[in-house]
Amino acid sequence: MTAAAERIAQLRKLMAERGIDAYVIPMADFHQSEYVGEHFKAIRFVTGFSGSYATVAITKDKAGLWTDGRYFTQVLTECEGSGIELMKMFVDDTPGTVEWVAQQVSDGGKVAFDGRVLSMGDGQAYEEAFAGRNVEIDYEQALVEEIWKDRPRLSEEPAWFLEEKYSGESTGSKLNRVREEMKKAGANIHLVASLDDVAWLLNMRGNDIDFFPLVLAYVIVREDSADLYVEEKKLNDDLRKMLKENNVNVHPYNDIYEDAKKVDASATALIDPMKMNYALYKNLPCKVVQGANPTILMKAIKNETEIRNVRNAELKDSVALTKFIYWLKNNYDKMKITELSASEKLTQLRSEQEGYVRDSFEPLHAFGAHAAMMHYSPTPESDVELKGGQMLLSDTGGGYLEGSTDITRTTILGSISDEMKKYYTAVYKSMQHLSAANFLYGNHGWSLDVLARQPIWDLNKDFQCGTGHGFGYLGSIHEPPTGFRWYIVPSKNEHHQFEEGMMVTDEPGIYEEGEFGIRIENNLLTVKGEKNKYGQFMHFETLNFVPIDLDGIDPSELTRSEKEWLNEYHKECFEKLSPYMNDEERAWLEEYTREI
Numbered sequence: 001m002t003a004a005a006e007r008i009a010q011l012r013k014l015m016a017e018r019g020i021d022a023y024v025i026p027m028a029d030f031h032q033s034e035y036v037g038e039h040f041k042a043i044r045f046v047t048g049f050s051g052s053y054a055t056v057a058i059t060k061d062k063a064g065l066w067t068d069g070r071y072f073t074q075v076l077t078e079c080e081g082s083g084i085e086l087m088k089m090f091v092d093d094t095p096g097t098v099e100w101v102a103q104q105v106s107d108g109g110k111v112a113f114d115g116r117v118l119s120m121g122d123g124q125a126y127e128e129a130f131a132g133r134n135v136e137i138d139y140e141q142a143l144v145e146e147i148w149k150d151r152p153r154l155s156e157e158p159a160w161f162l163e164e165k166y167s168g169e170s171t172g173s174k175l176n177r178v179r180e181e182m183k184k185a186g187a188n189i190h191l192v193a194s195l196d197d198v199a200w201l202l203n204m205r206g207n208d209i210d211f212f213p214l215v216l217a218y219v220i221v222r223e224d225s226a227d228l229y230v231e232e233k234k235l236n237d238d239l240r241k242m243l244k245e246n247n248v249n250v251h252p253y254n255d256i257y258e259d260a261k262k263v264d265a266s267a268t269a270l271i272d273p274m275k276m277n278y279a280l281y282k283n284l285p286c287k288v289v290q291g292a293n294p295t296i297l298m299k300a301i302k303n304e305t306e307i308r309n310v311r312n313a314e315l316k317d318s319v320a321l322t323k324f325i326y327w328l329k330n331n332y333d334k335m336k337i338t339e340l341s342a343s344e345k346l347t348q349l350r351s352e353q354e355g356y357v358r359d360s361f362e363p364l365h366a367f368g369a370h371a372a373m374m375h376y377s378p379t380p381e382s383d384v385e386l387k388g389g390q391m392l393l394s395d396t397g398g399g400y401l402e403g404s405t406d407i408t409r410t411t412i413l414g415s416i417s418d419e420m421k422k423y424y425t426a427v428y429k430s431m432q433h434l435s436a437a438n439f440l441y442g443n444h445g446w447s448l449d450v451l452a453r454q455p456i457w458d459l460n461k462d463f464q465c466g467t468g469h470g471f472g473y474l475g476s477i478h479e480p481p482t483g484f485r486w487y488i489v490p491s492k493n494e495h496h497q498f499e500e501g502m503m504v505t506d507e508p509g510i511y512e513e514g515e516f517g518i519r520i521e522n523n524l525l526t527v528k529g530e531k532n533k534y535g536q537f538m539h540f541e542t543l544n545f546v547p548i549d550l551d552g553i554d555p556s557e558l559t560r561s562e563k564e565w566l567n568e569y570h571k572e573c574f575e576k577l578s579p580y581m582n583d584e585e586r587a588w589l590e591e592y593t594r595e596i
Contacts, residue, residue, distance in 0.1 A: 004048045004082035008063055010147045011046070015060065021109040022101045023143060025056040028117045031195045031218075032275055034478050035210050035361065038152040040117070042144040045151075048078045051375060052362075055097045056084070059104045066097050069464025070374040073513055090487065091464070098122070102129040115139030115279030120271070123278030139278055156231065157207035159215045161238040162474065166401050167203045168305025172246050174201050174298070178221055181294035187270035189263065190221040190294075191284075194275040196475035197295040202228070202248070204239060205474055211361045213399060213474050218256045218280075225249065229256040260284050272296075296480055299472065301501040306473050307525065309402035310503065314523060314543040316353040317398045317405040318573075319580045321546045323349050324394075325411055326585050332386045332413050339365045339378035342392065350398045360397035360404040361477045367392050371410070371517030374465065374509070388414025391424075391552070393517050395507075403473045406505050407544050408521035412551035423510045424518050424552030429455040430508035431520045432565050434467065434484065434540075438529060441536040442497050445484040445504075452508045453486060461510055468505040471523070482526075498538060502526040506540075520548060545573040547592045555596045567595045 001009070015023055029040040035052055043065075044050050051071040057064050065075055066087040075086045088094050095103065105111055111126060118139065126137055145151065164170055178201065182190050192198055195214040199205055206215035217230035225247040232250050235243070243250060251259065260283040263269065267286040272293040281288070302310065324346045331337060337345075343365045350356055366376040367386050371393035378384075386392055390413055397406040410424065434452040445468070452467045470482035481496035482504045488495070498504075507521030523544050529537035547570060555563065570593035578586050 002048075002081040004046065004079060004084065007046045007147060008058060008083065011058055011143055012060060014143050014146060015058070015112075018112070018141070019110050020112045020138070020141065021059060021105045022111045023058045023141070024097065024101065024111070024113040024118065025058070025144060026113070026117050026119070026122070027052065027054045028119070028277075029209075029216075030116045030277055031193050031216070032119050032277065033195055033209055033212070033214070034476060035212055037155050037209055037216075039154050042117075042148070045148055046144060047082055047084055049075055050078060050377075051075070057097055057101050057104075062104065064097075064100060072464075073373045074376060090489070098125045098129050101126070105130075105135055107133045107135065110136040110138060112138040112141040112143070114142040114144070115282065116142075116277050118278045119274060120276045120278050120281040121273040123281065124273065139282065155208035155216060157234070158236065159204050159206035159230070159234040159239060160236060161242055162203045162205050162401075164203070165305070166309060167473075168303040168309075171201070171203050171242055174203075174295075175221060175226060175246060177298060178294050179223065182221065182223075182270055185270045185289050185291055187268045187289050188223055189267050189286075190270040191260070191276065191280070192219040192221065192293060192295065193277065193280060194272070194293065196472055196479065197275065197293050197299070199475055200299040200473075201295050203242070206234065211359055211399075212476055213357060214476075216253060218253075219248075220259075227251055227259070229253050229259075256280065257283055292481070297496065299475065300470055300479060300482055300496070301499050302473065302503060302525075303501070306403065307501065310404075310473065310525075311543060313355070313398070313400040313402035314405055315545065315576060316355070316400060316402075317350065317407065318545040319577055320349040320353055320398065321346065321394075321396070321407060321409065322573075322577055322589065323581070323585060325409060325547070325549075326588050328386075328392065328411055329413070330588070333388055337386045338383045339367050339370070339386070339392075340380070340383045342386065342394070343378065343396075346394065346396060353398070353400065355401040357399040357401060357474070360399040360406060364395040365392065366395075366517060368516060369514050371519075372511045372513045372515060374463075374511055374517065374519075386413060389416060390414075391416065391420065391516055391518065393519055395519060395521065397477060399474055401474070404471055404475070404477060405523060405544065406471050406477050406521065407523060407546060408507055408519045409546055410518045410520060410549065410552070412549050416552065420516060420518075421552055421554050422557070423459070423512075424549075425554045425557045426455045426459055427508055427510055427518045427520050428548055428553060428566070429558070429562055431506050431522060432562055434506045434508075435522055435524060435542055436539075436561070436565055438537055438539045439498075440534065441538050443538070444495070444497050445482060446486060446488055449484045449486045452484065452506065456508060456510060459510075463509045463511060467508050468521075468524075470502060470504050498526045500526055500528050500538070503543070504540075518552075542569065545569075545576045547573050547589070550592055550594070550596065553596065558596075563596060570594070
């Protein structure tokens with residue numbers, strides 16, 4: 001019996017003792033964060049799956065793991081022998097978790113989960129699914145906690161203050177803007193549980209989440225004050241001073257649940273069902289108004305200071321990544337380089353840049369067939385040596401005081417097959433079409449996504465995930481409400497039209513299972529174009545300047561505009577990067593940014 005199968009058996013034993021027919025385990029912390037700290041990696045502990053997006057549901061004789069196309073291959077590898085069935089989200093007629101659980105549980109049964117890690121929206125979905133069926137929903141069952149004997153402690157890392165020269169707006173100003181939105185919603189309190197929203201609102205950063213510089217905390221915004229729930233020992237003098245100046249009272253982190261019960265029953269609370277856990281929602285005794293956290297749109301539209309800073313961060317990051325590609329292409333056949341040693345080299349190069357804080361997410365360095373897994377991250381057990389005739393996909397990012405980056409380059413090592421080059425060229429075309437988009441104000445990601453899909457659809461292929469996502473400023477690297485995908489996923493919150501100042505990634509790809517994967521990703525800034533009788537036109541500014549590997553491009557497959565865009569982009573790459581290169585790197589850069 002595998003470790004995963006044994007742990008599932010332990011959970012089933014507890015379920016049987018408590019009359020639980022189905023138990024649900026989300027990939028989440030108490031704040032619905034996309035990436036979580038070690039304490040919250042319950043799915044990895046139970047199943048062995050190490051990806052960042054999943055939900056597990058267990059009955060007395062079945063177990064399913066729901067995830068999207070980024071992780072299908074990875075689940076089959078990591079969960080082999082566990083008895084877990086891969087449930088392919090957004091594919092054909094695969095039922096969602098709630099639908100599947102509702103099918104498995106008979107009338108009069110019992111569904112359970114730890115309501116602190118299940119979103120309010122999902123909890124309500126279970127309520128709706130079982131309405132009229134006499135099924136008990138028990139949201140106070142932390143079963144994984146009972147079998148996880150050596151569970152890591154909650155992070156105790158210190159927090160720090162992000163000065164206004166980086167944030168571009170004071171905490172007081174942000175609180176006032178939120179209070180204006182509360183008034184519009186008819187609310188006199190607003191409970192903020194999502195960590196990136198708390199961090200943005202209070203200009204507070206920390207080290208409690210893997211790769212994301214966030215702090216485990218909640219905030220209740222009131223009409224003339226606010227309450228912050230955080231372990232006080234995390235706060236330094238700068239944060240204490242800022243909080244006092246803005247009438248923000250500090251309380252112990254876990255007091256939020258009891259304090260929520262004490263909210264005046266006559267109050268009206270604005271809460272985001274996608275950004276709050278179910279247990280916290282159930283503890284509120286007052287009227288609630290459901291809506292997106294006002295901070296979501298506020299932080300997605302970067303201010304002038306943030307934009308200026310991000311441009312600086314992108315240049316630093318482009319220097320580091322370009323030096324890495326030079327090193328890789330010139331040394332893979334002269335020394336032993338593996339996925340892990342390549343990852344360490346790039347992190348080292350980033351750390352040499354002024355203002356570097358940490359990588360902005362887990363580095364994904366995938367060689368050859370590993371790259372077909374989309375979000376494969378090497379481990380000591382899976383690490384392989386790089387060889388010629390294949391490609392290394394590096395999806396990485398840097399977190400700097402001036403902002404965060406998320407960029408992918410697929411580097412050609414030696415000579416690749418004509419098929420690989422054909423697909424590499426198609427991926428470039430897809431990325432370029434979206435980067436060069438000129439569109440009327442009012443467009444959403446789902447109305448522009450086809451621009452990137454078309455060259456790949458023309459090959460009767462698809463990449464089974466979104467084409468791009470908003471990214472935060474020293475926050476979450478996947479930041480709503482911007483994103484590109486051809487279908488709408490309500491839980492992604494990617495529903496807003498593009499506004500000036502929004503930043504988004506552009507990252508199409510082709511993934512051939514067991515063979516290779518190709519992804520090319522740039523970071524884009526939404527800017528205004530011409531305004532005329534037809535309306536306000538918009539377009540994107542490319543923020544990063546890392547060459548696209550010409551060893552993978554077949555010029556005969558490109559149109560004139562596709563060549564012109566690439567040549568102009570490479571011209572800018574050379575102009576911006578060459579001052580930071582040594583003589584050998586500069587000569588190489590000139591060759592790899594040549595006109596085609």
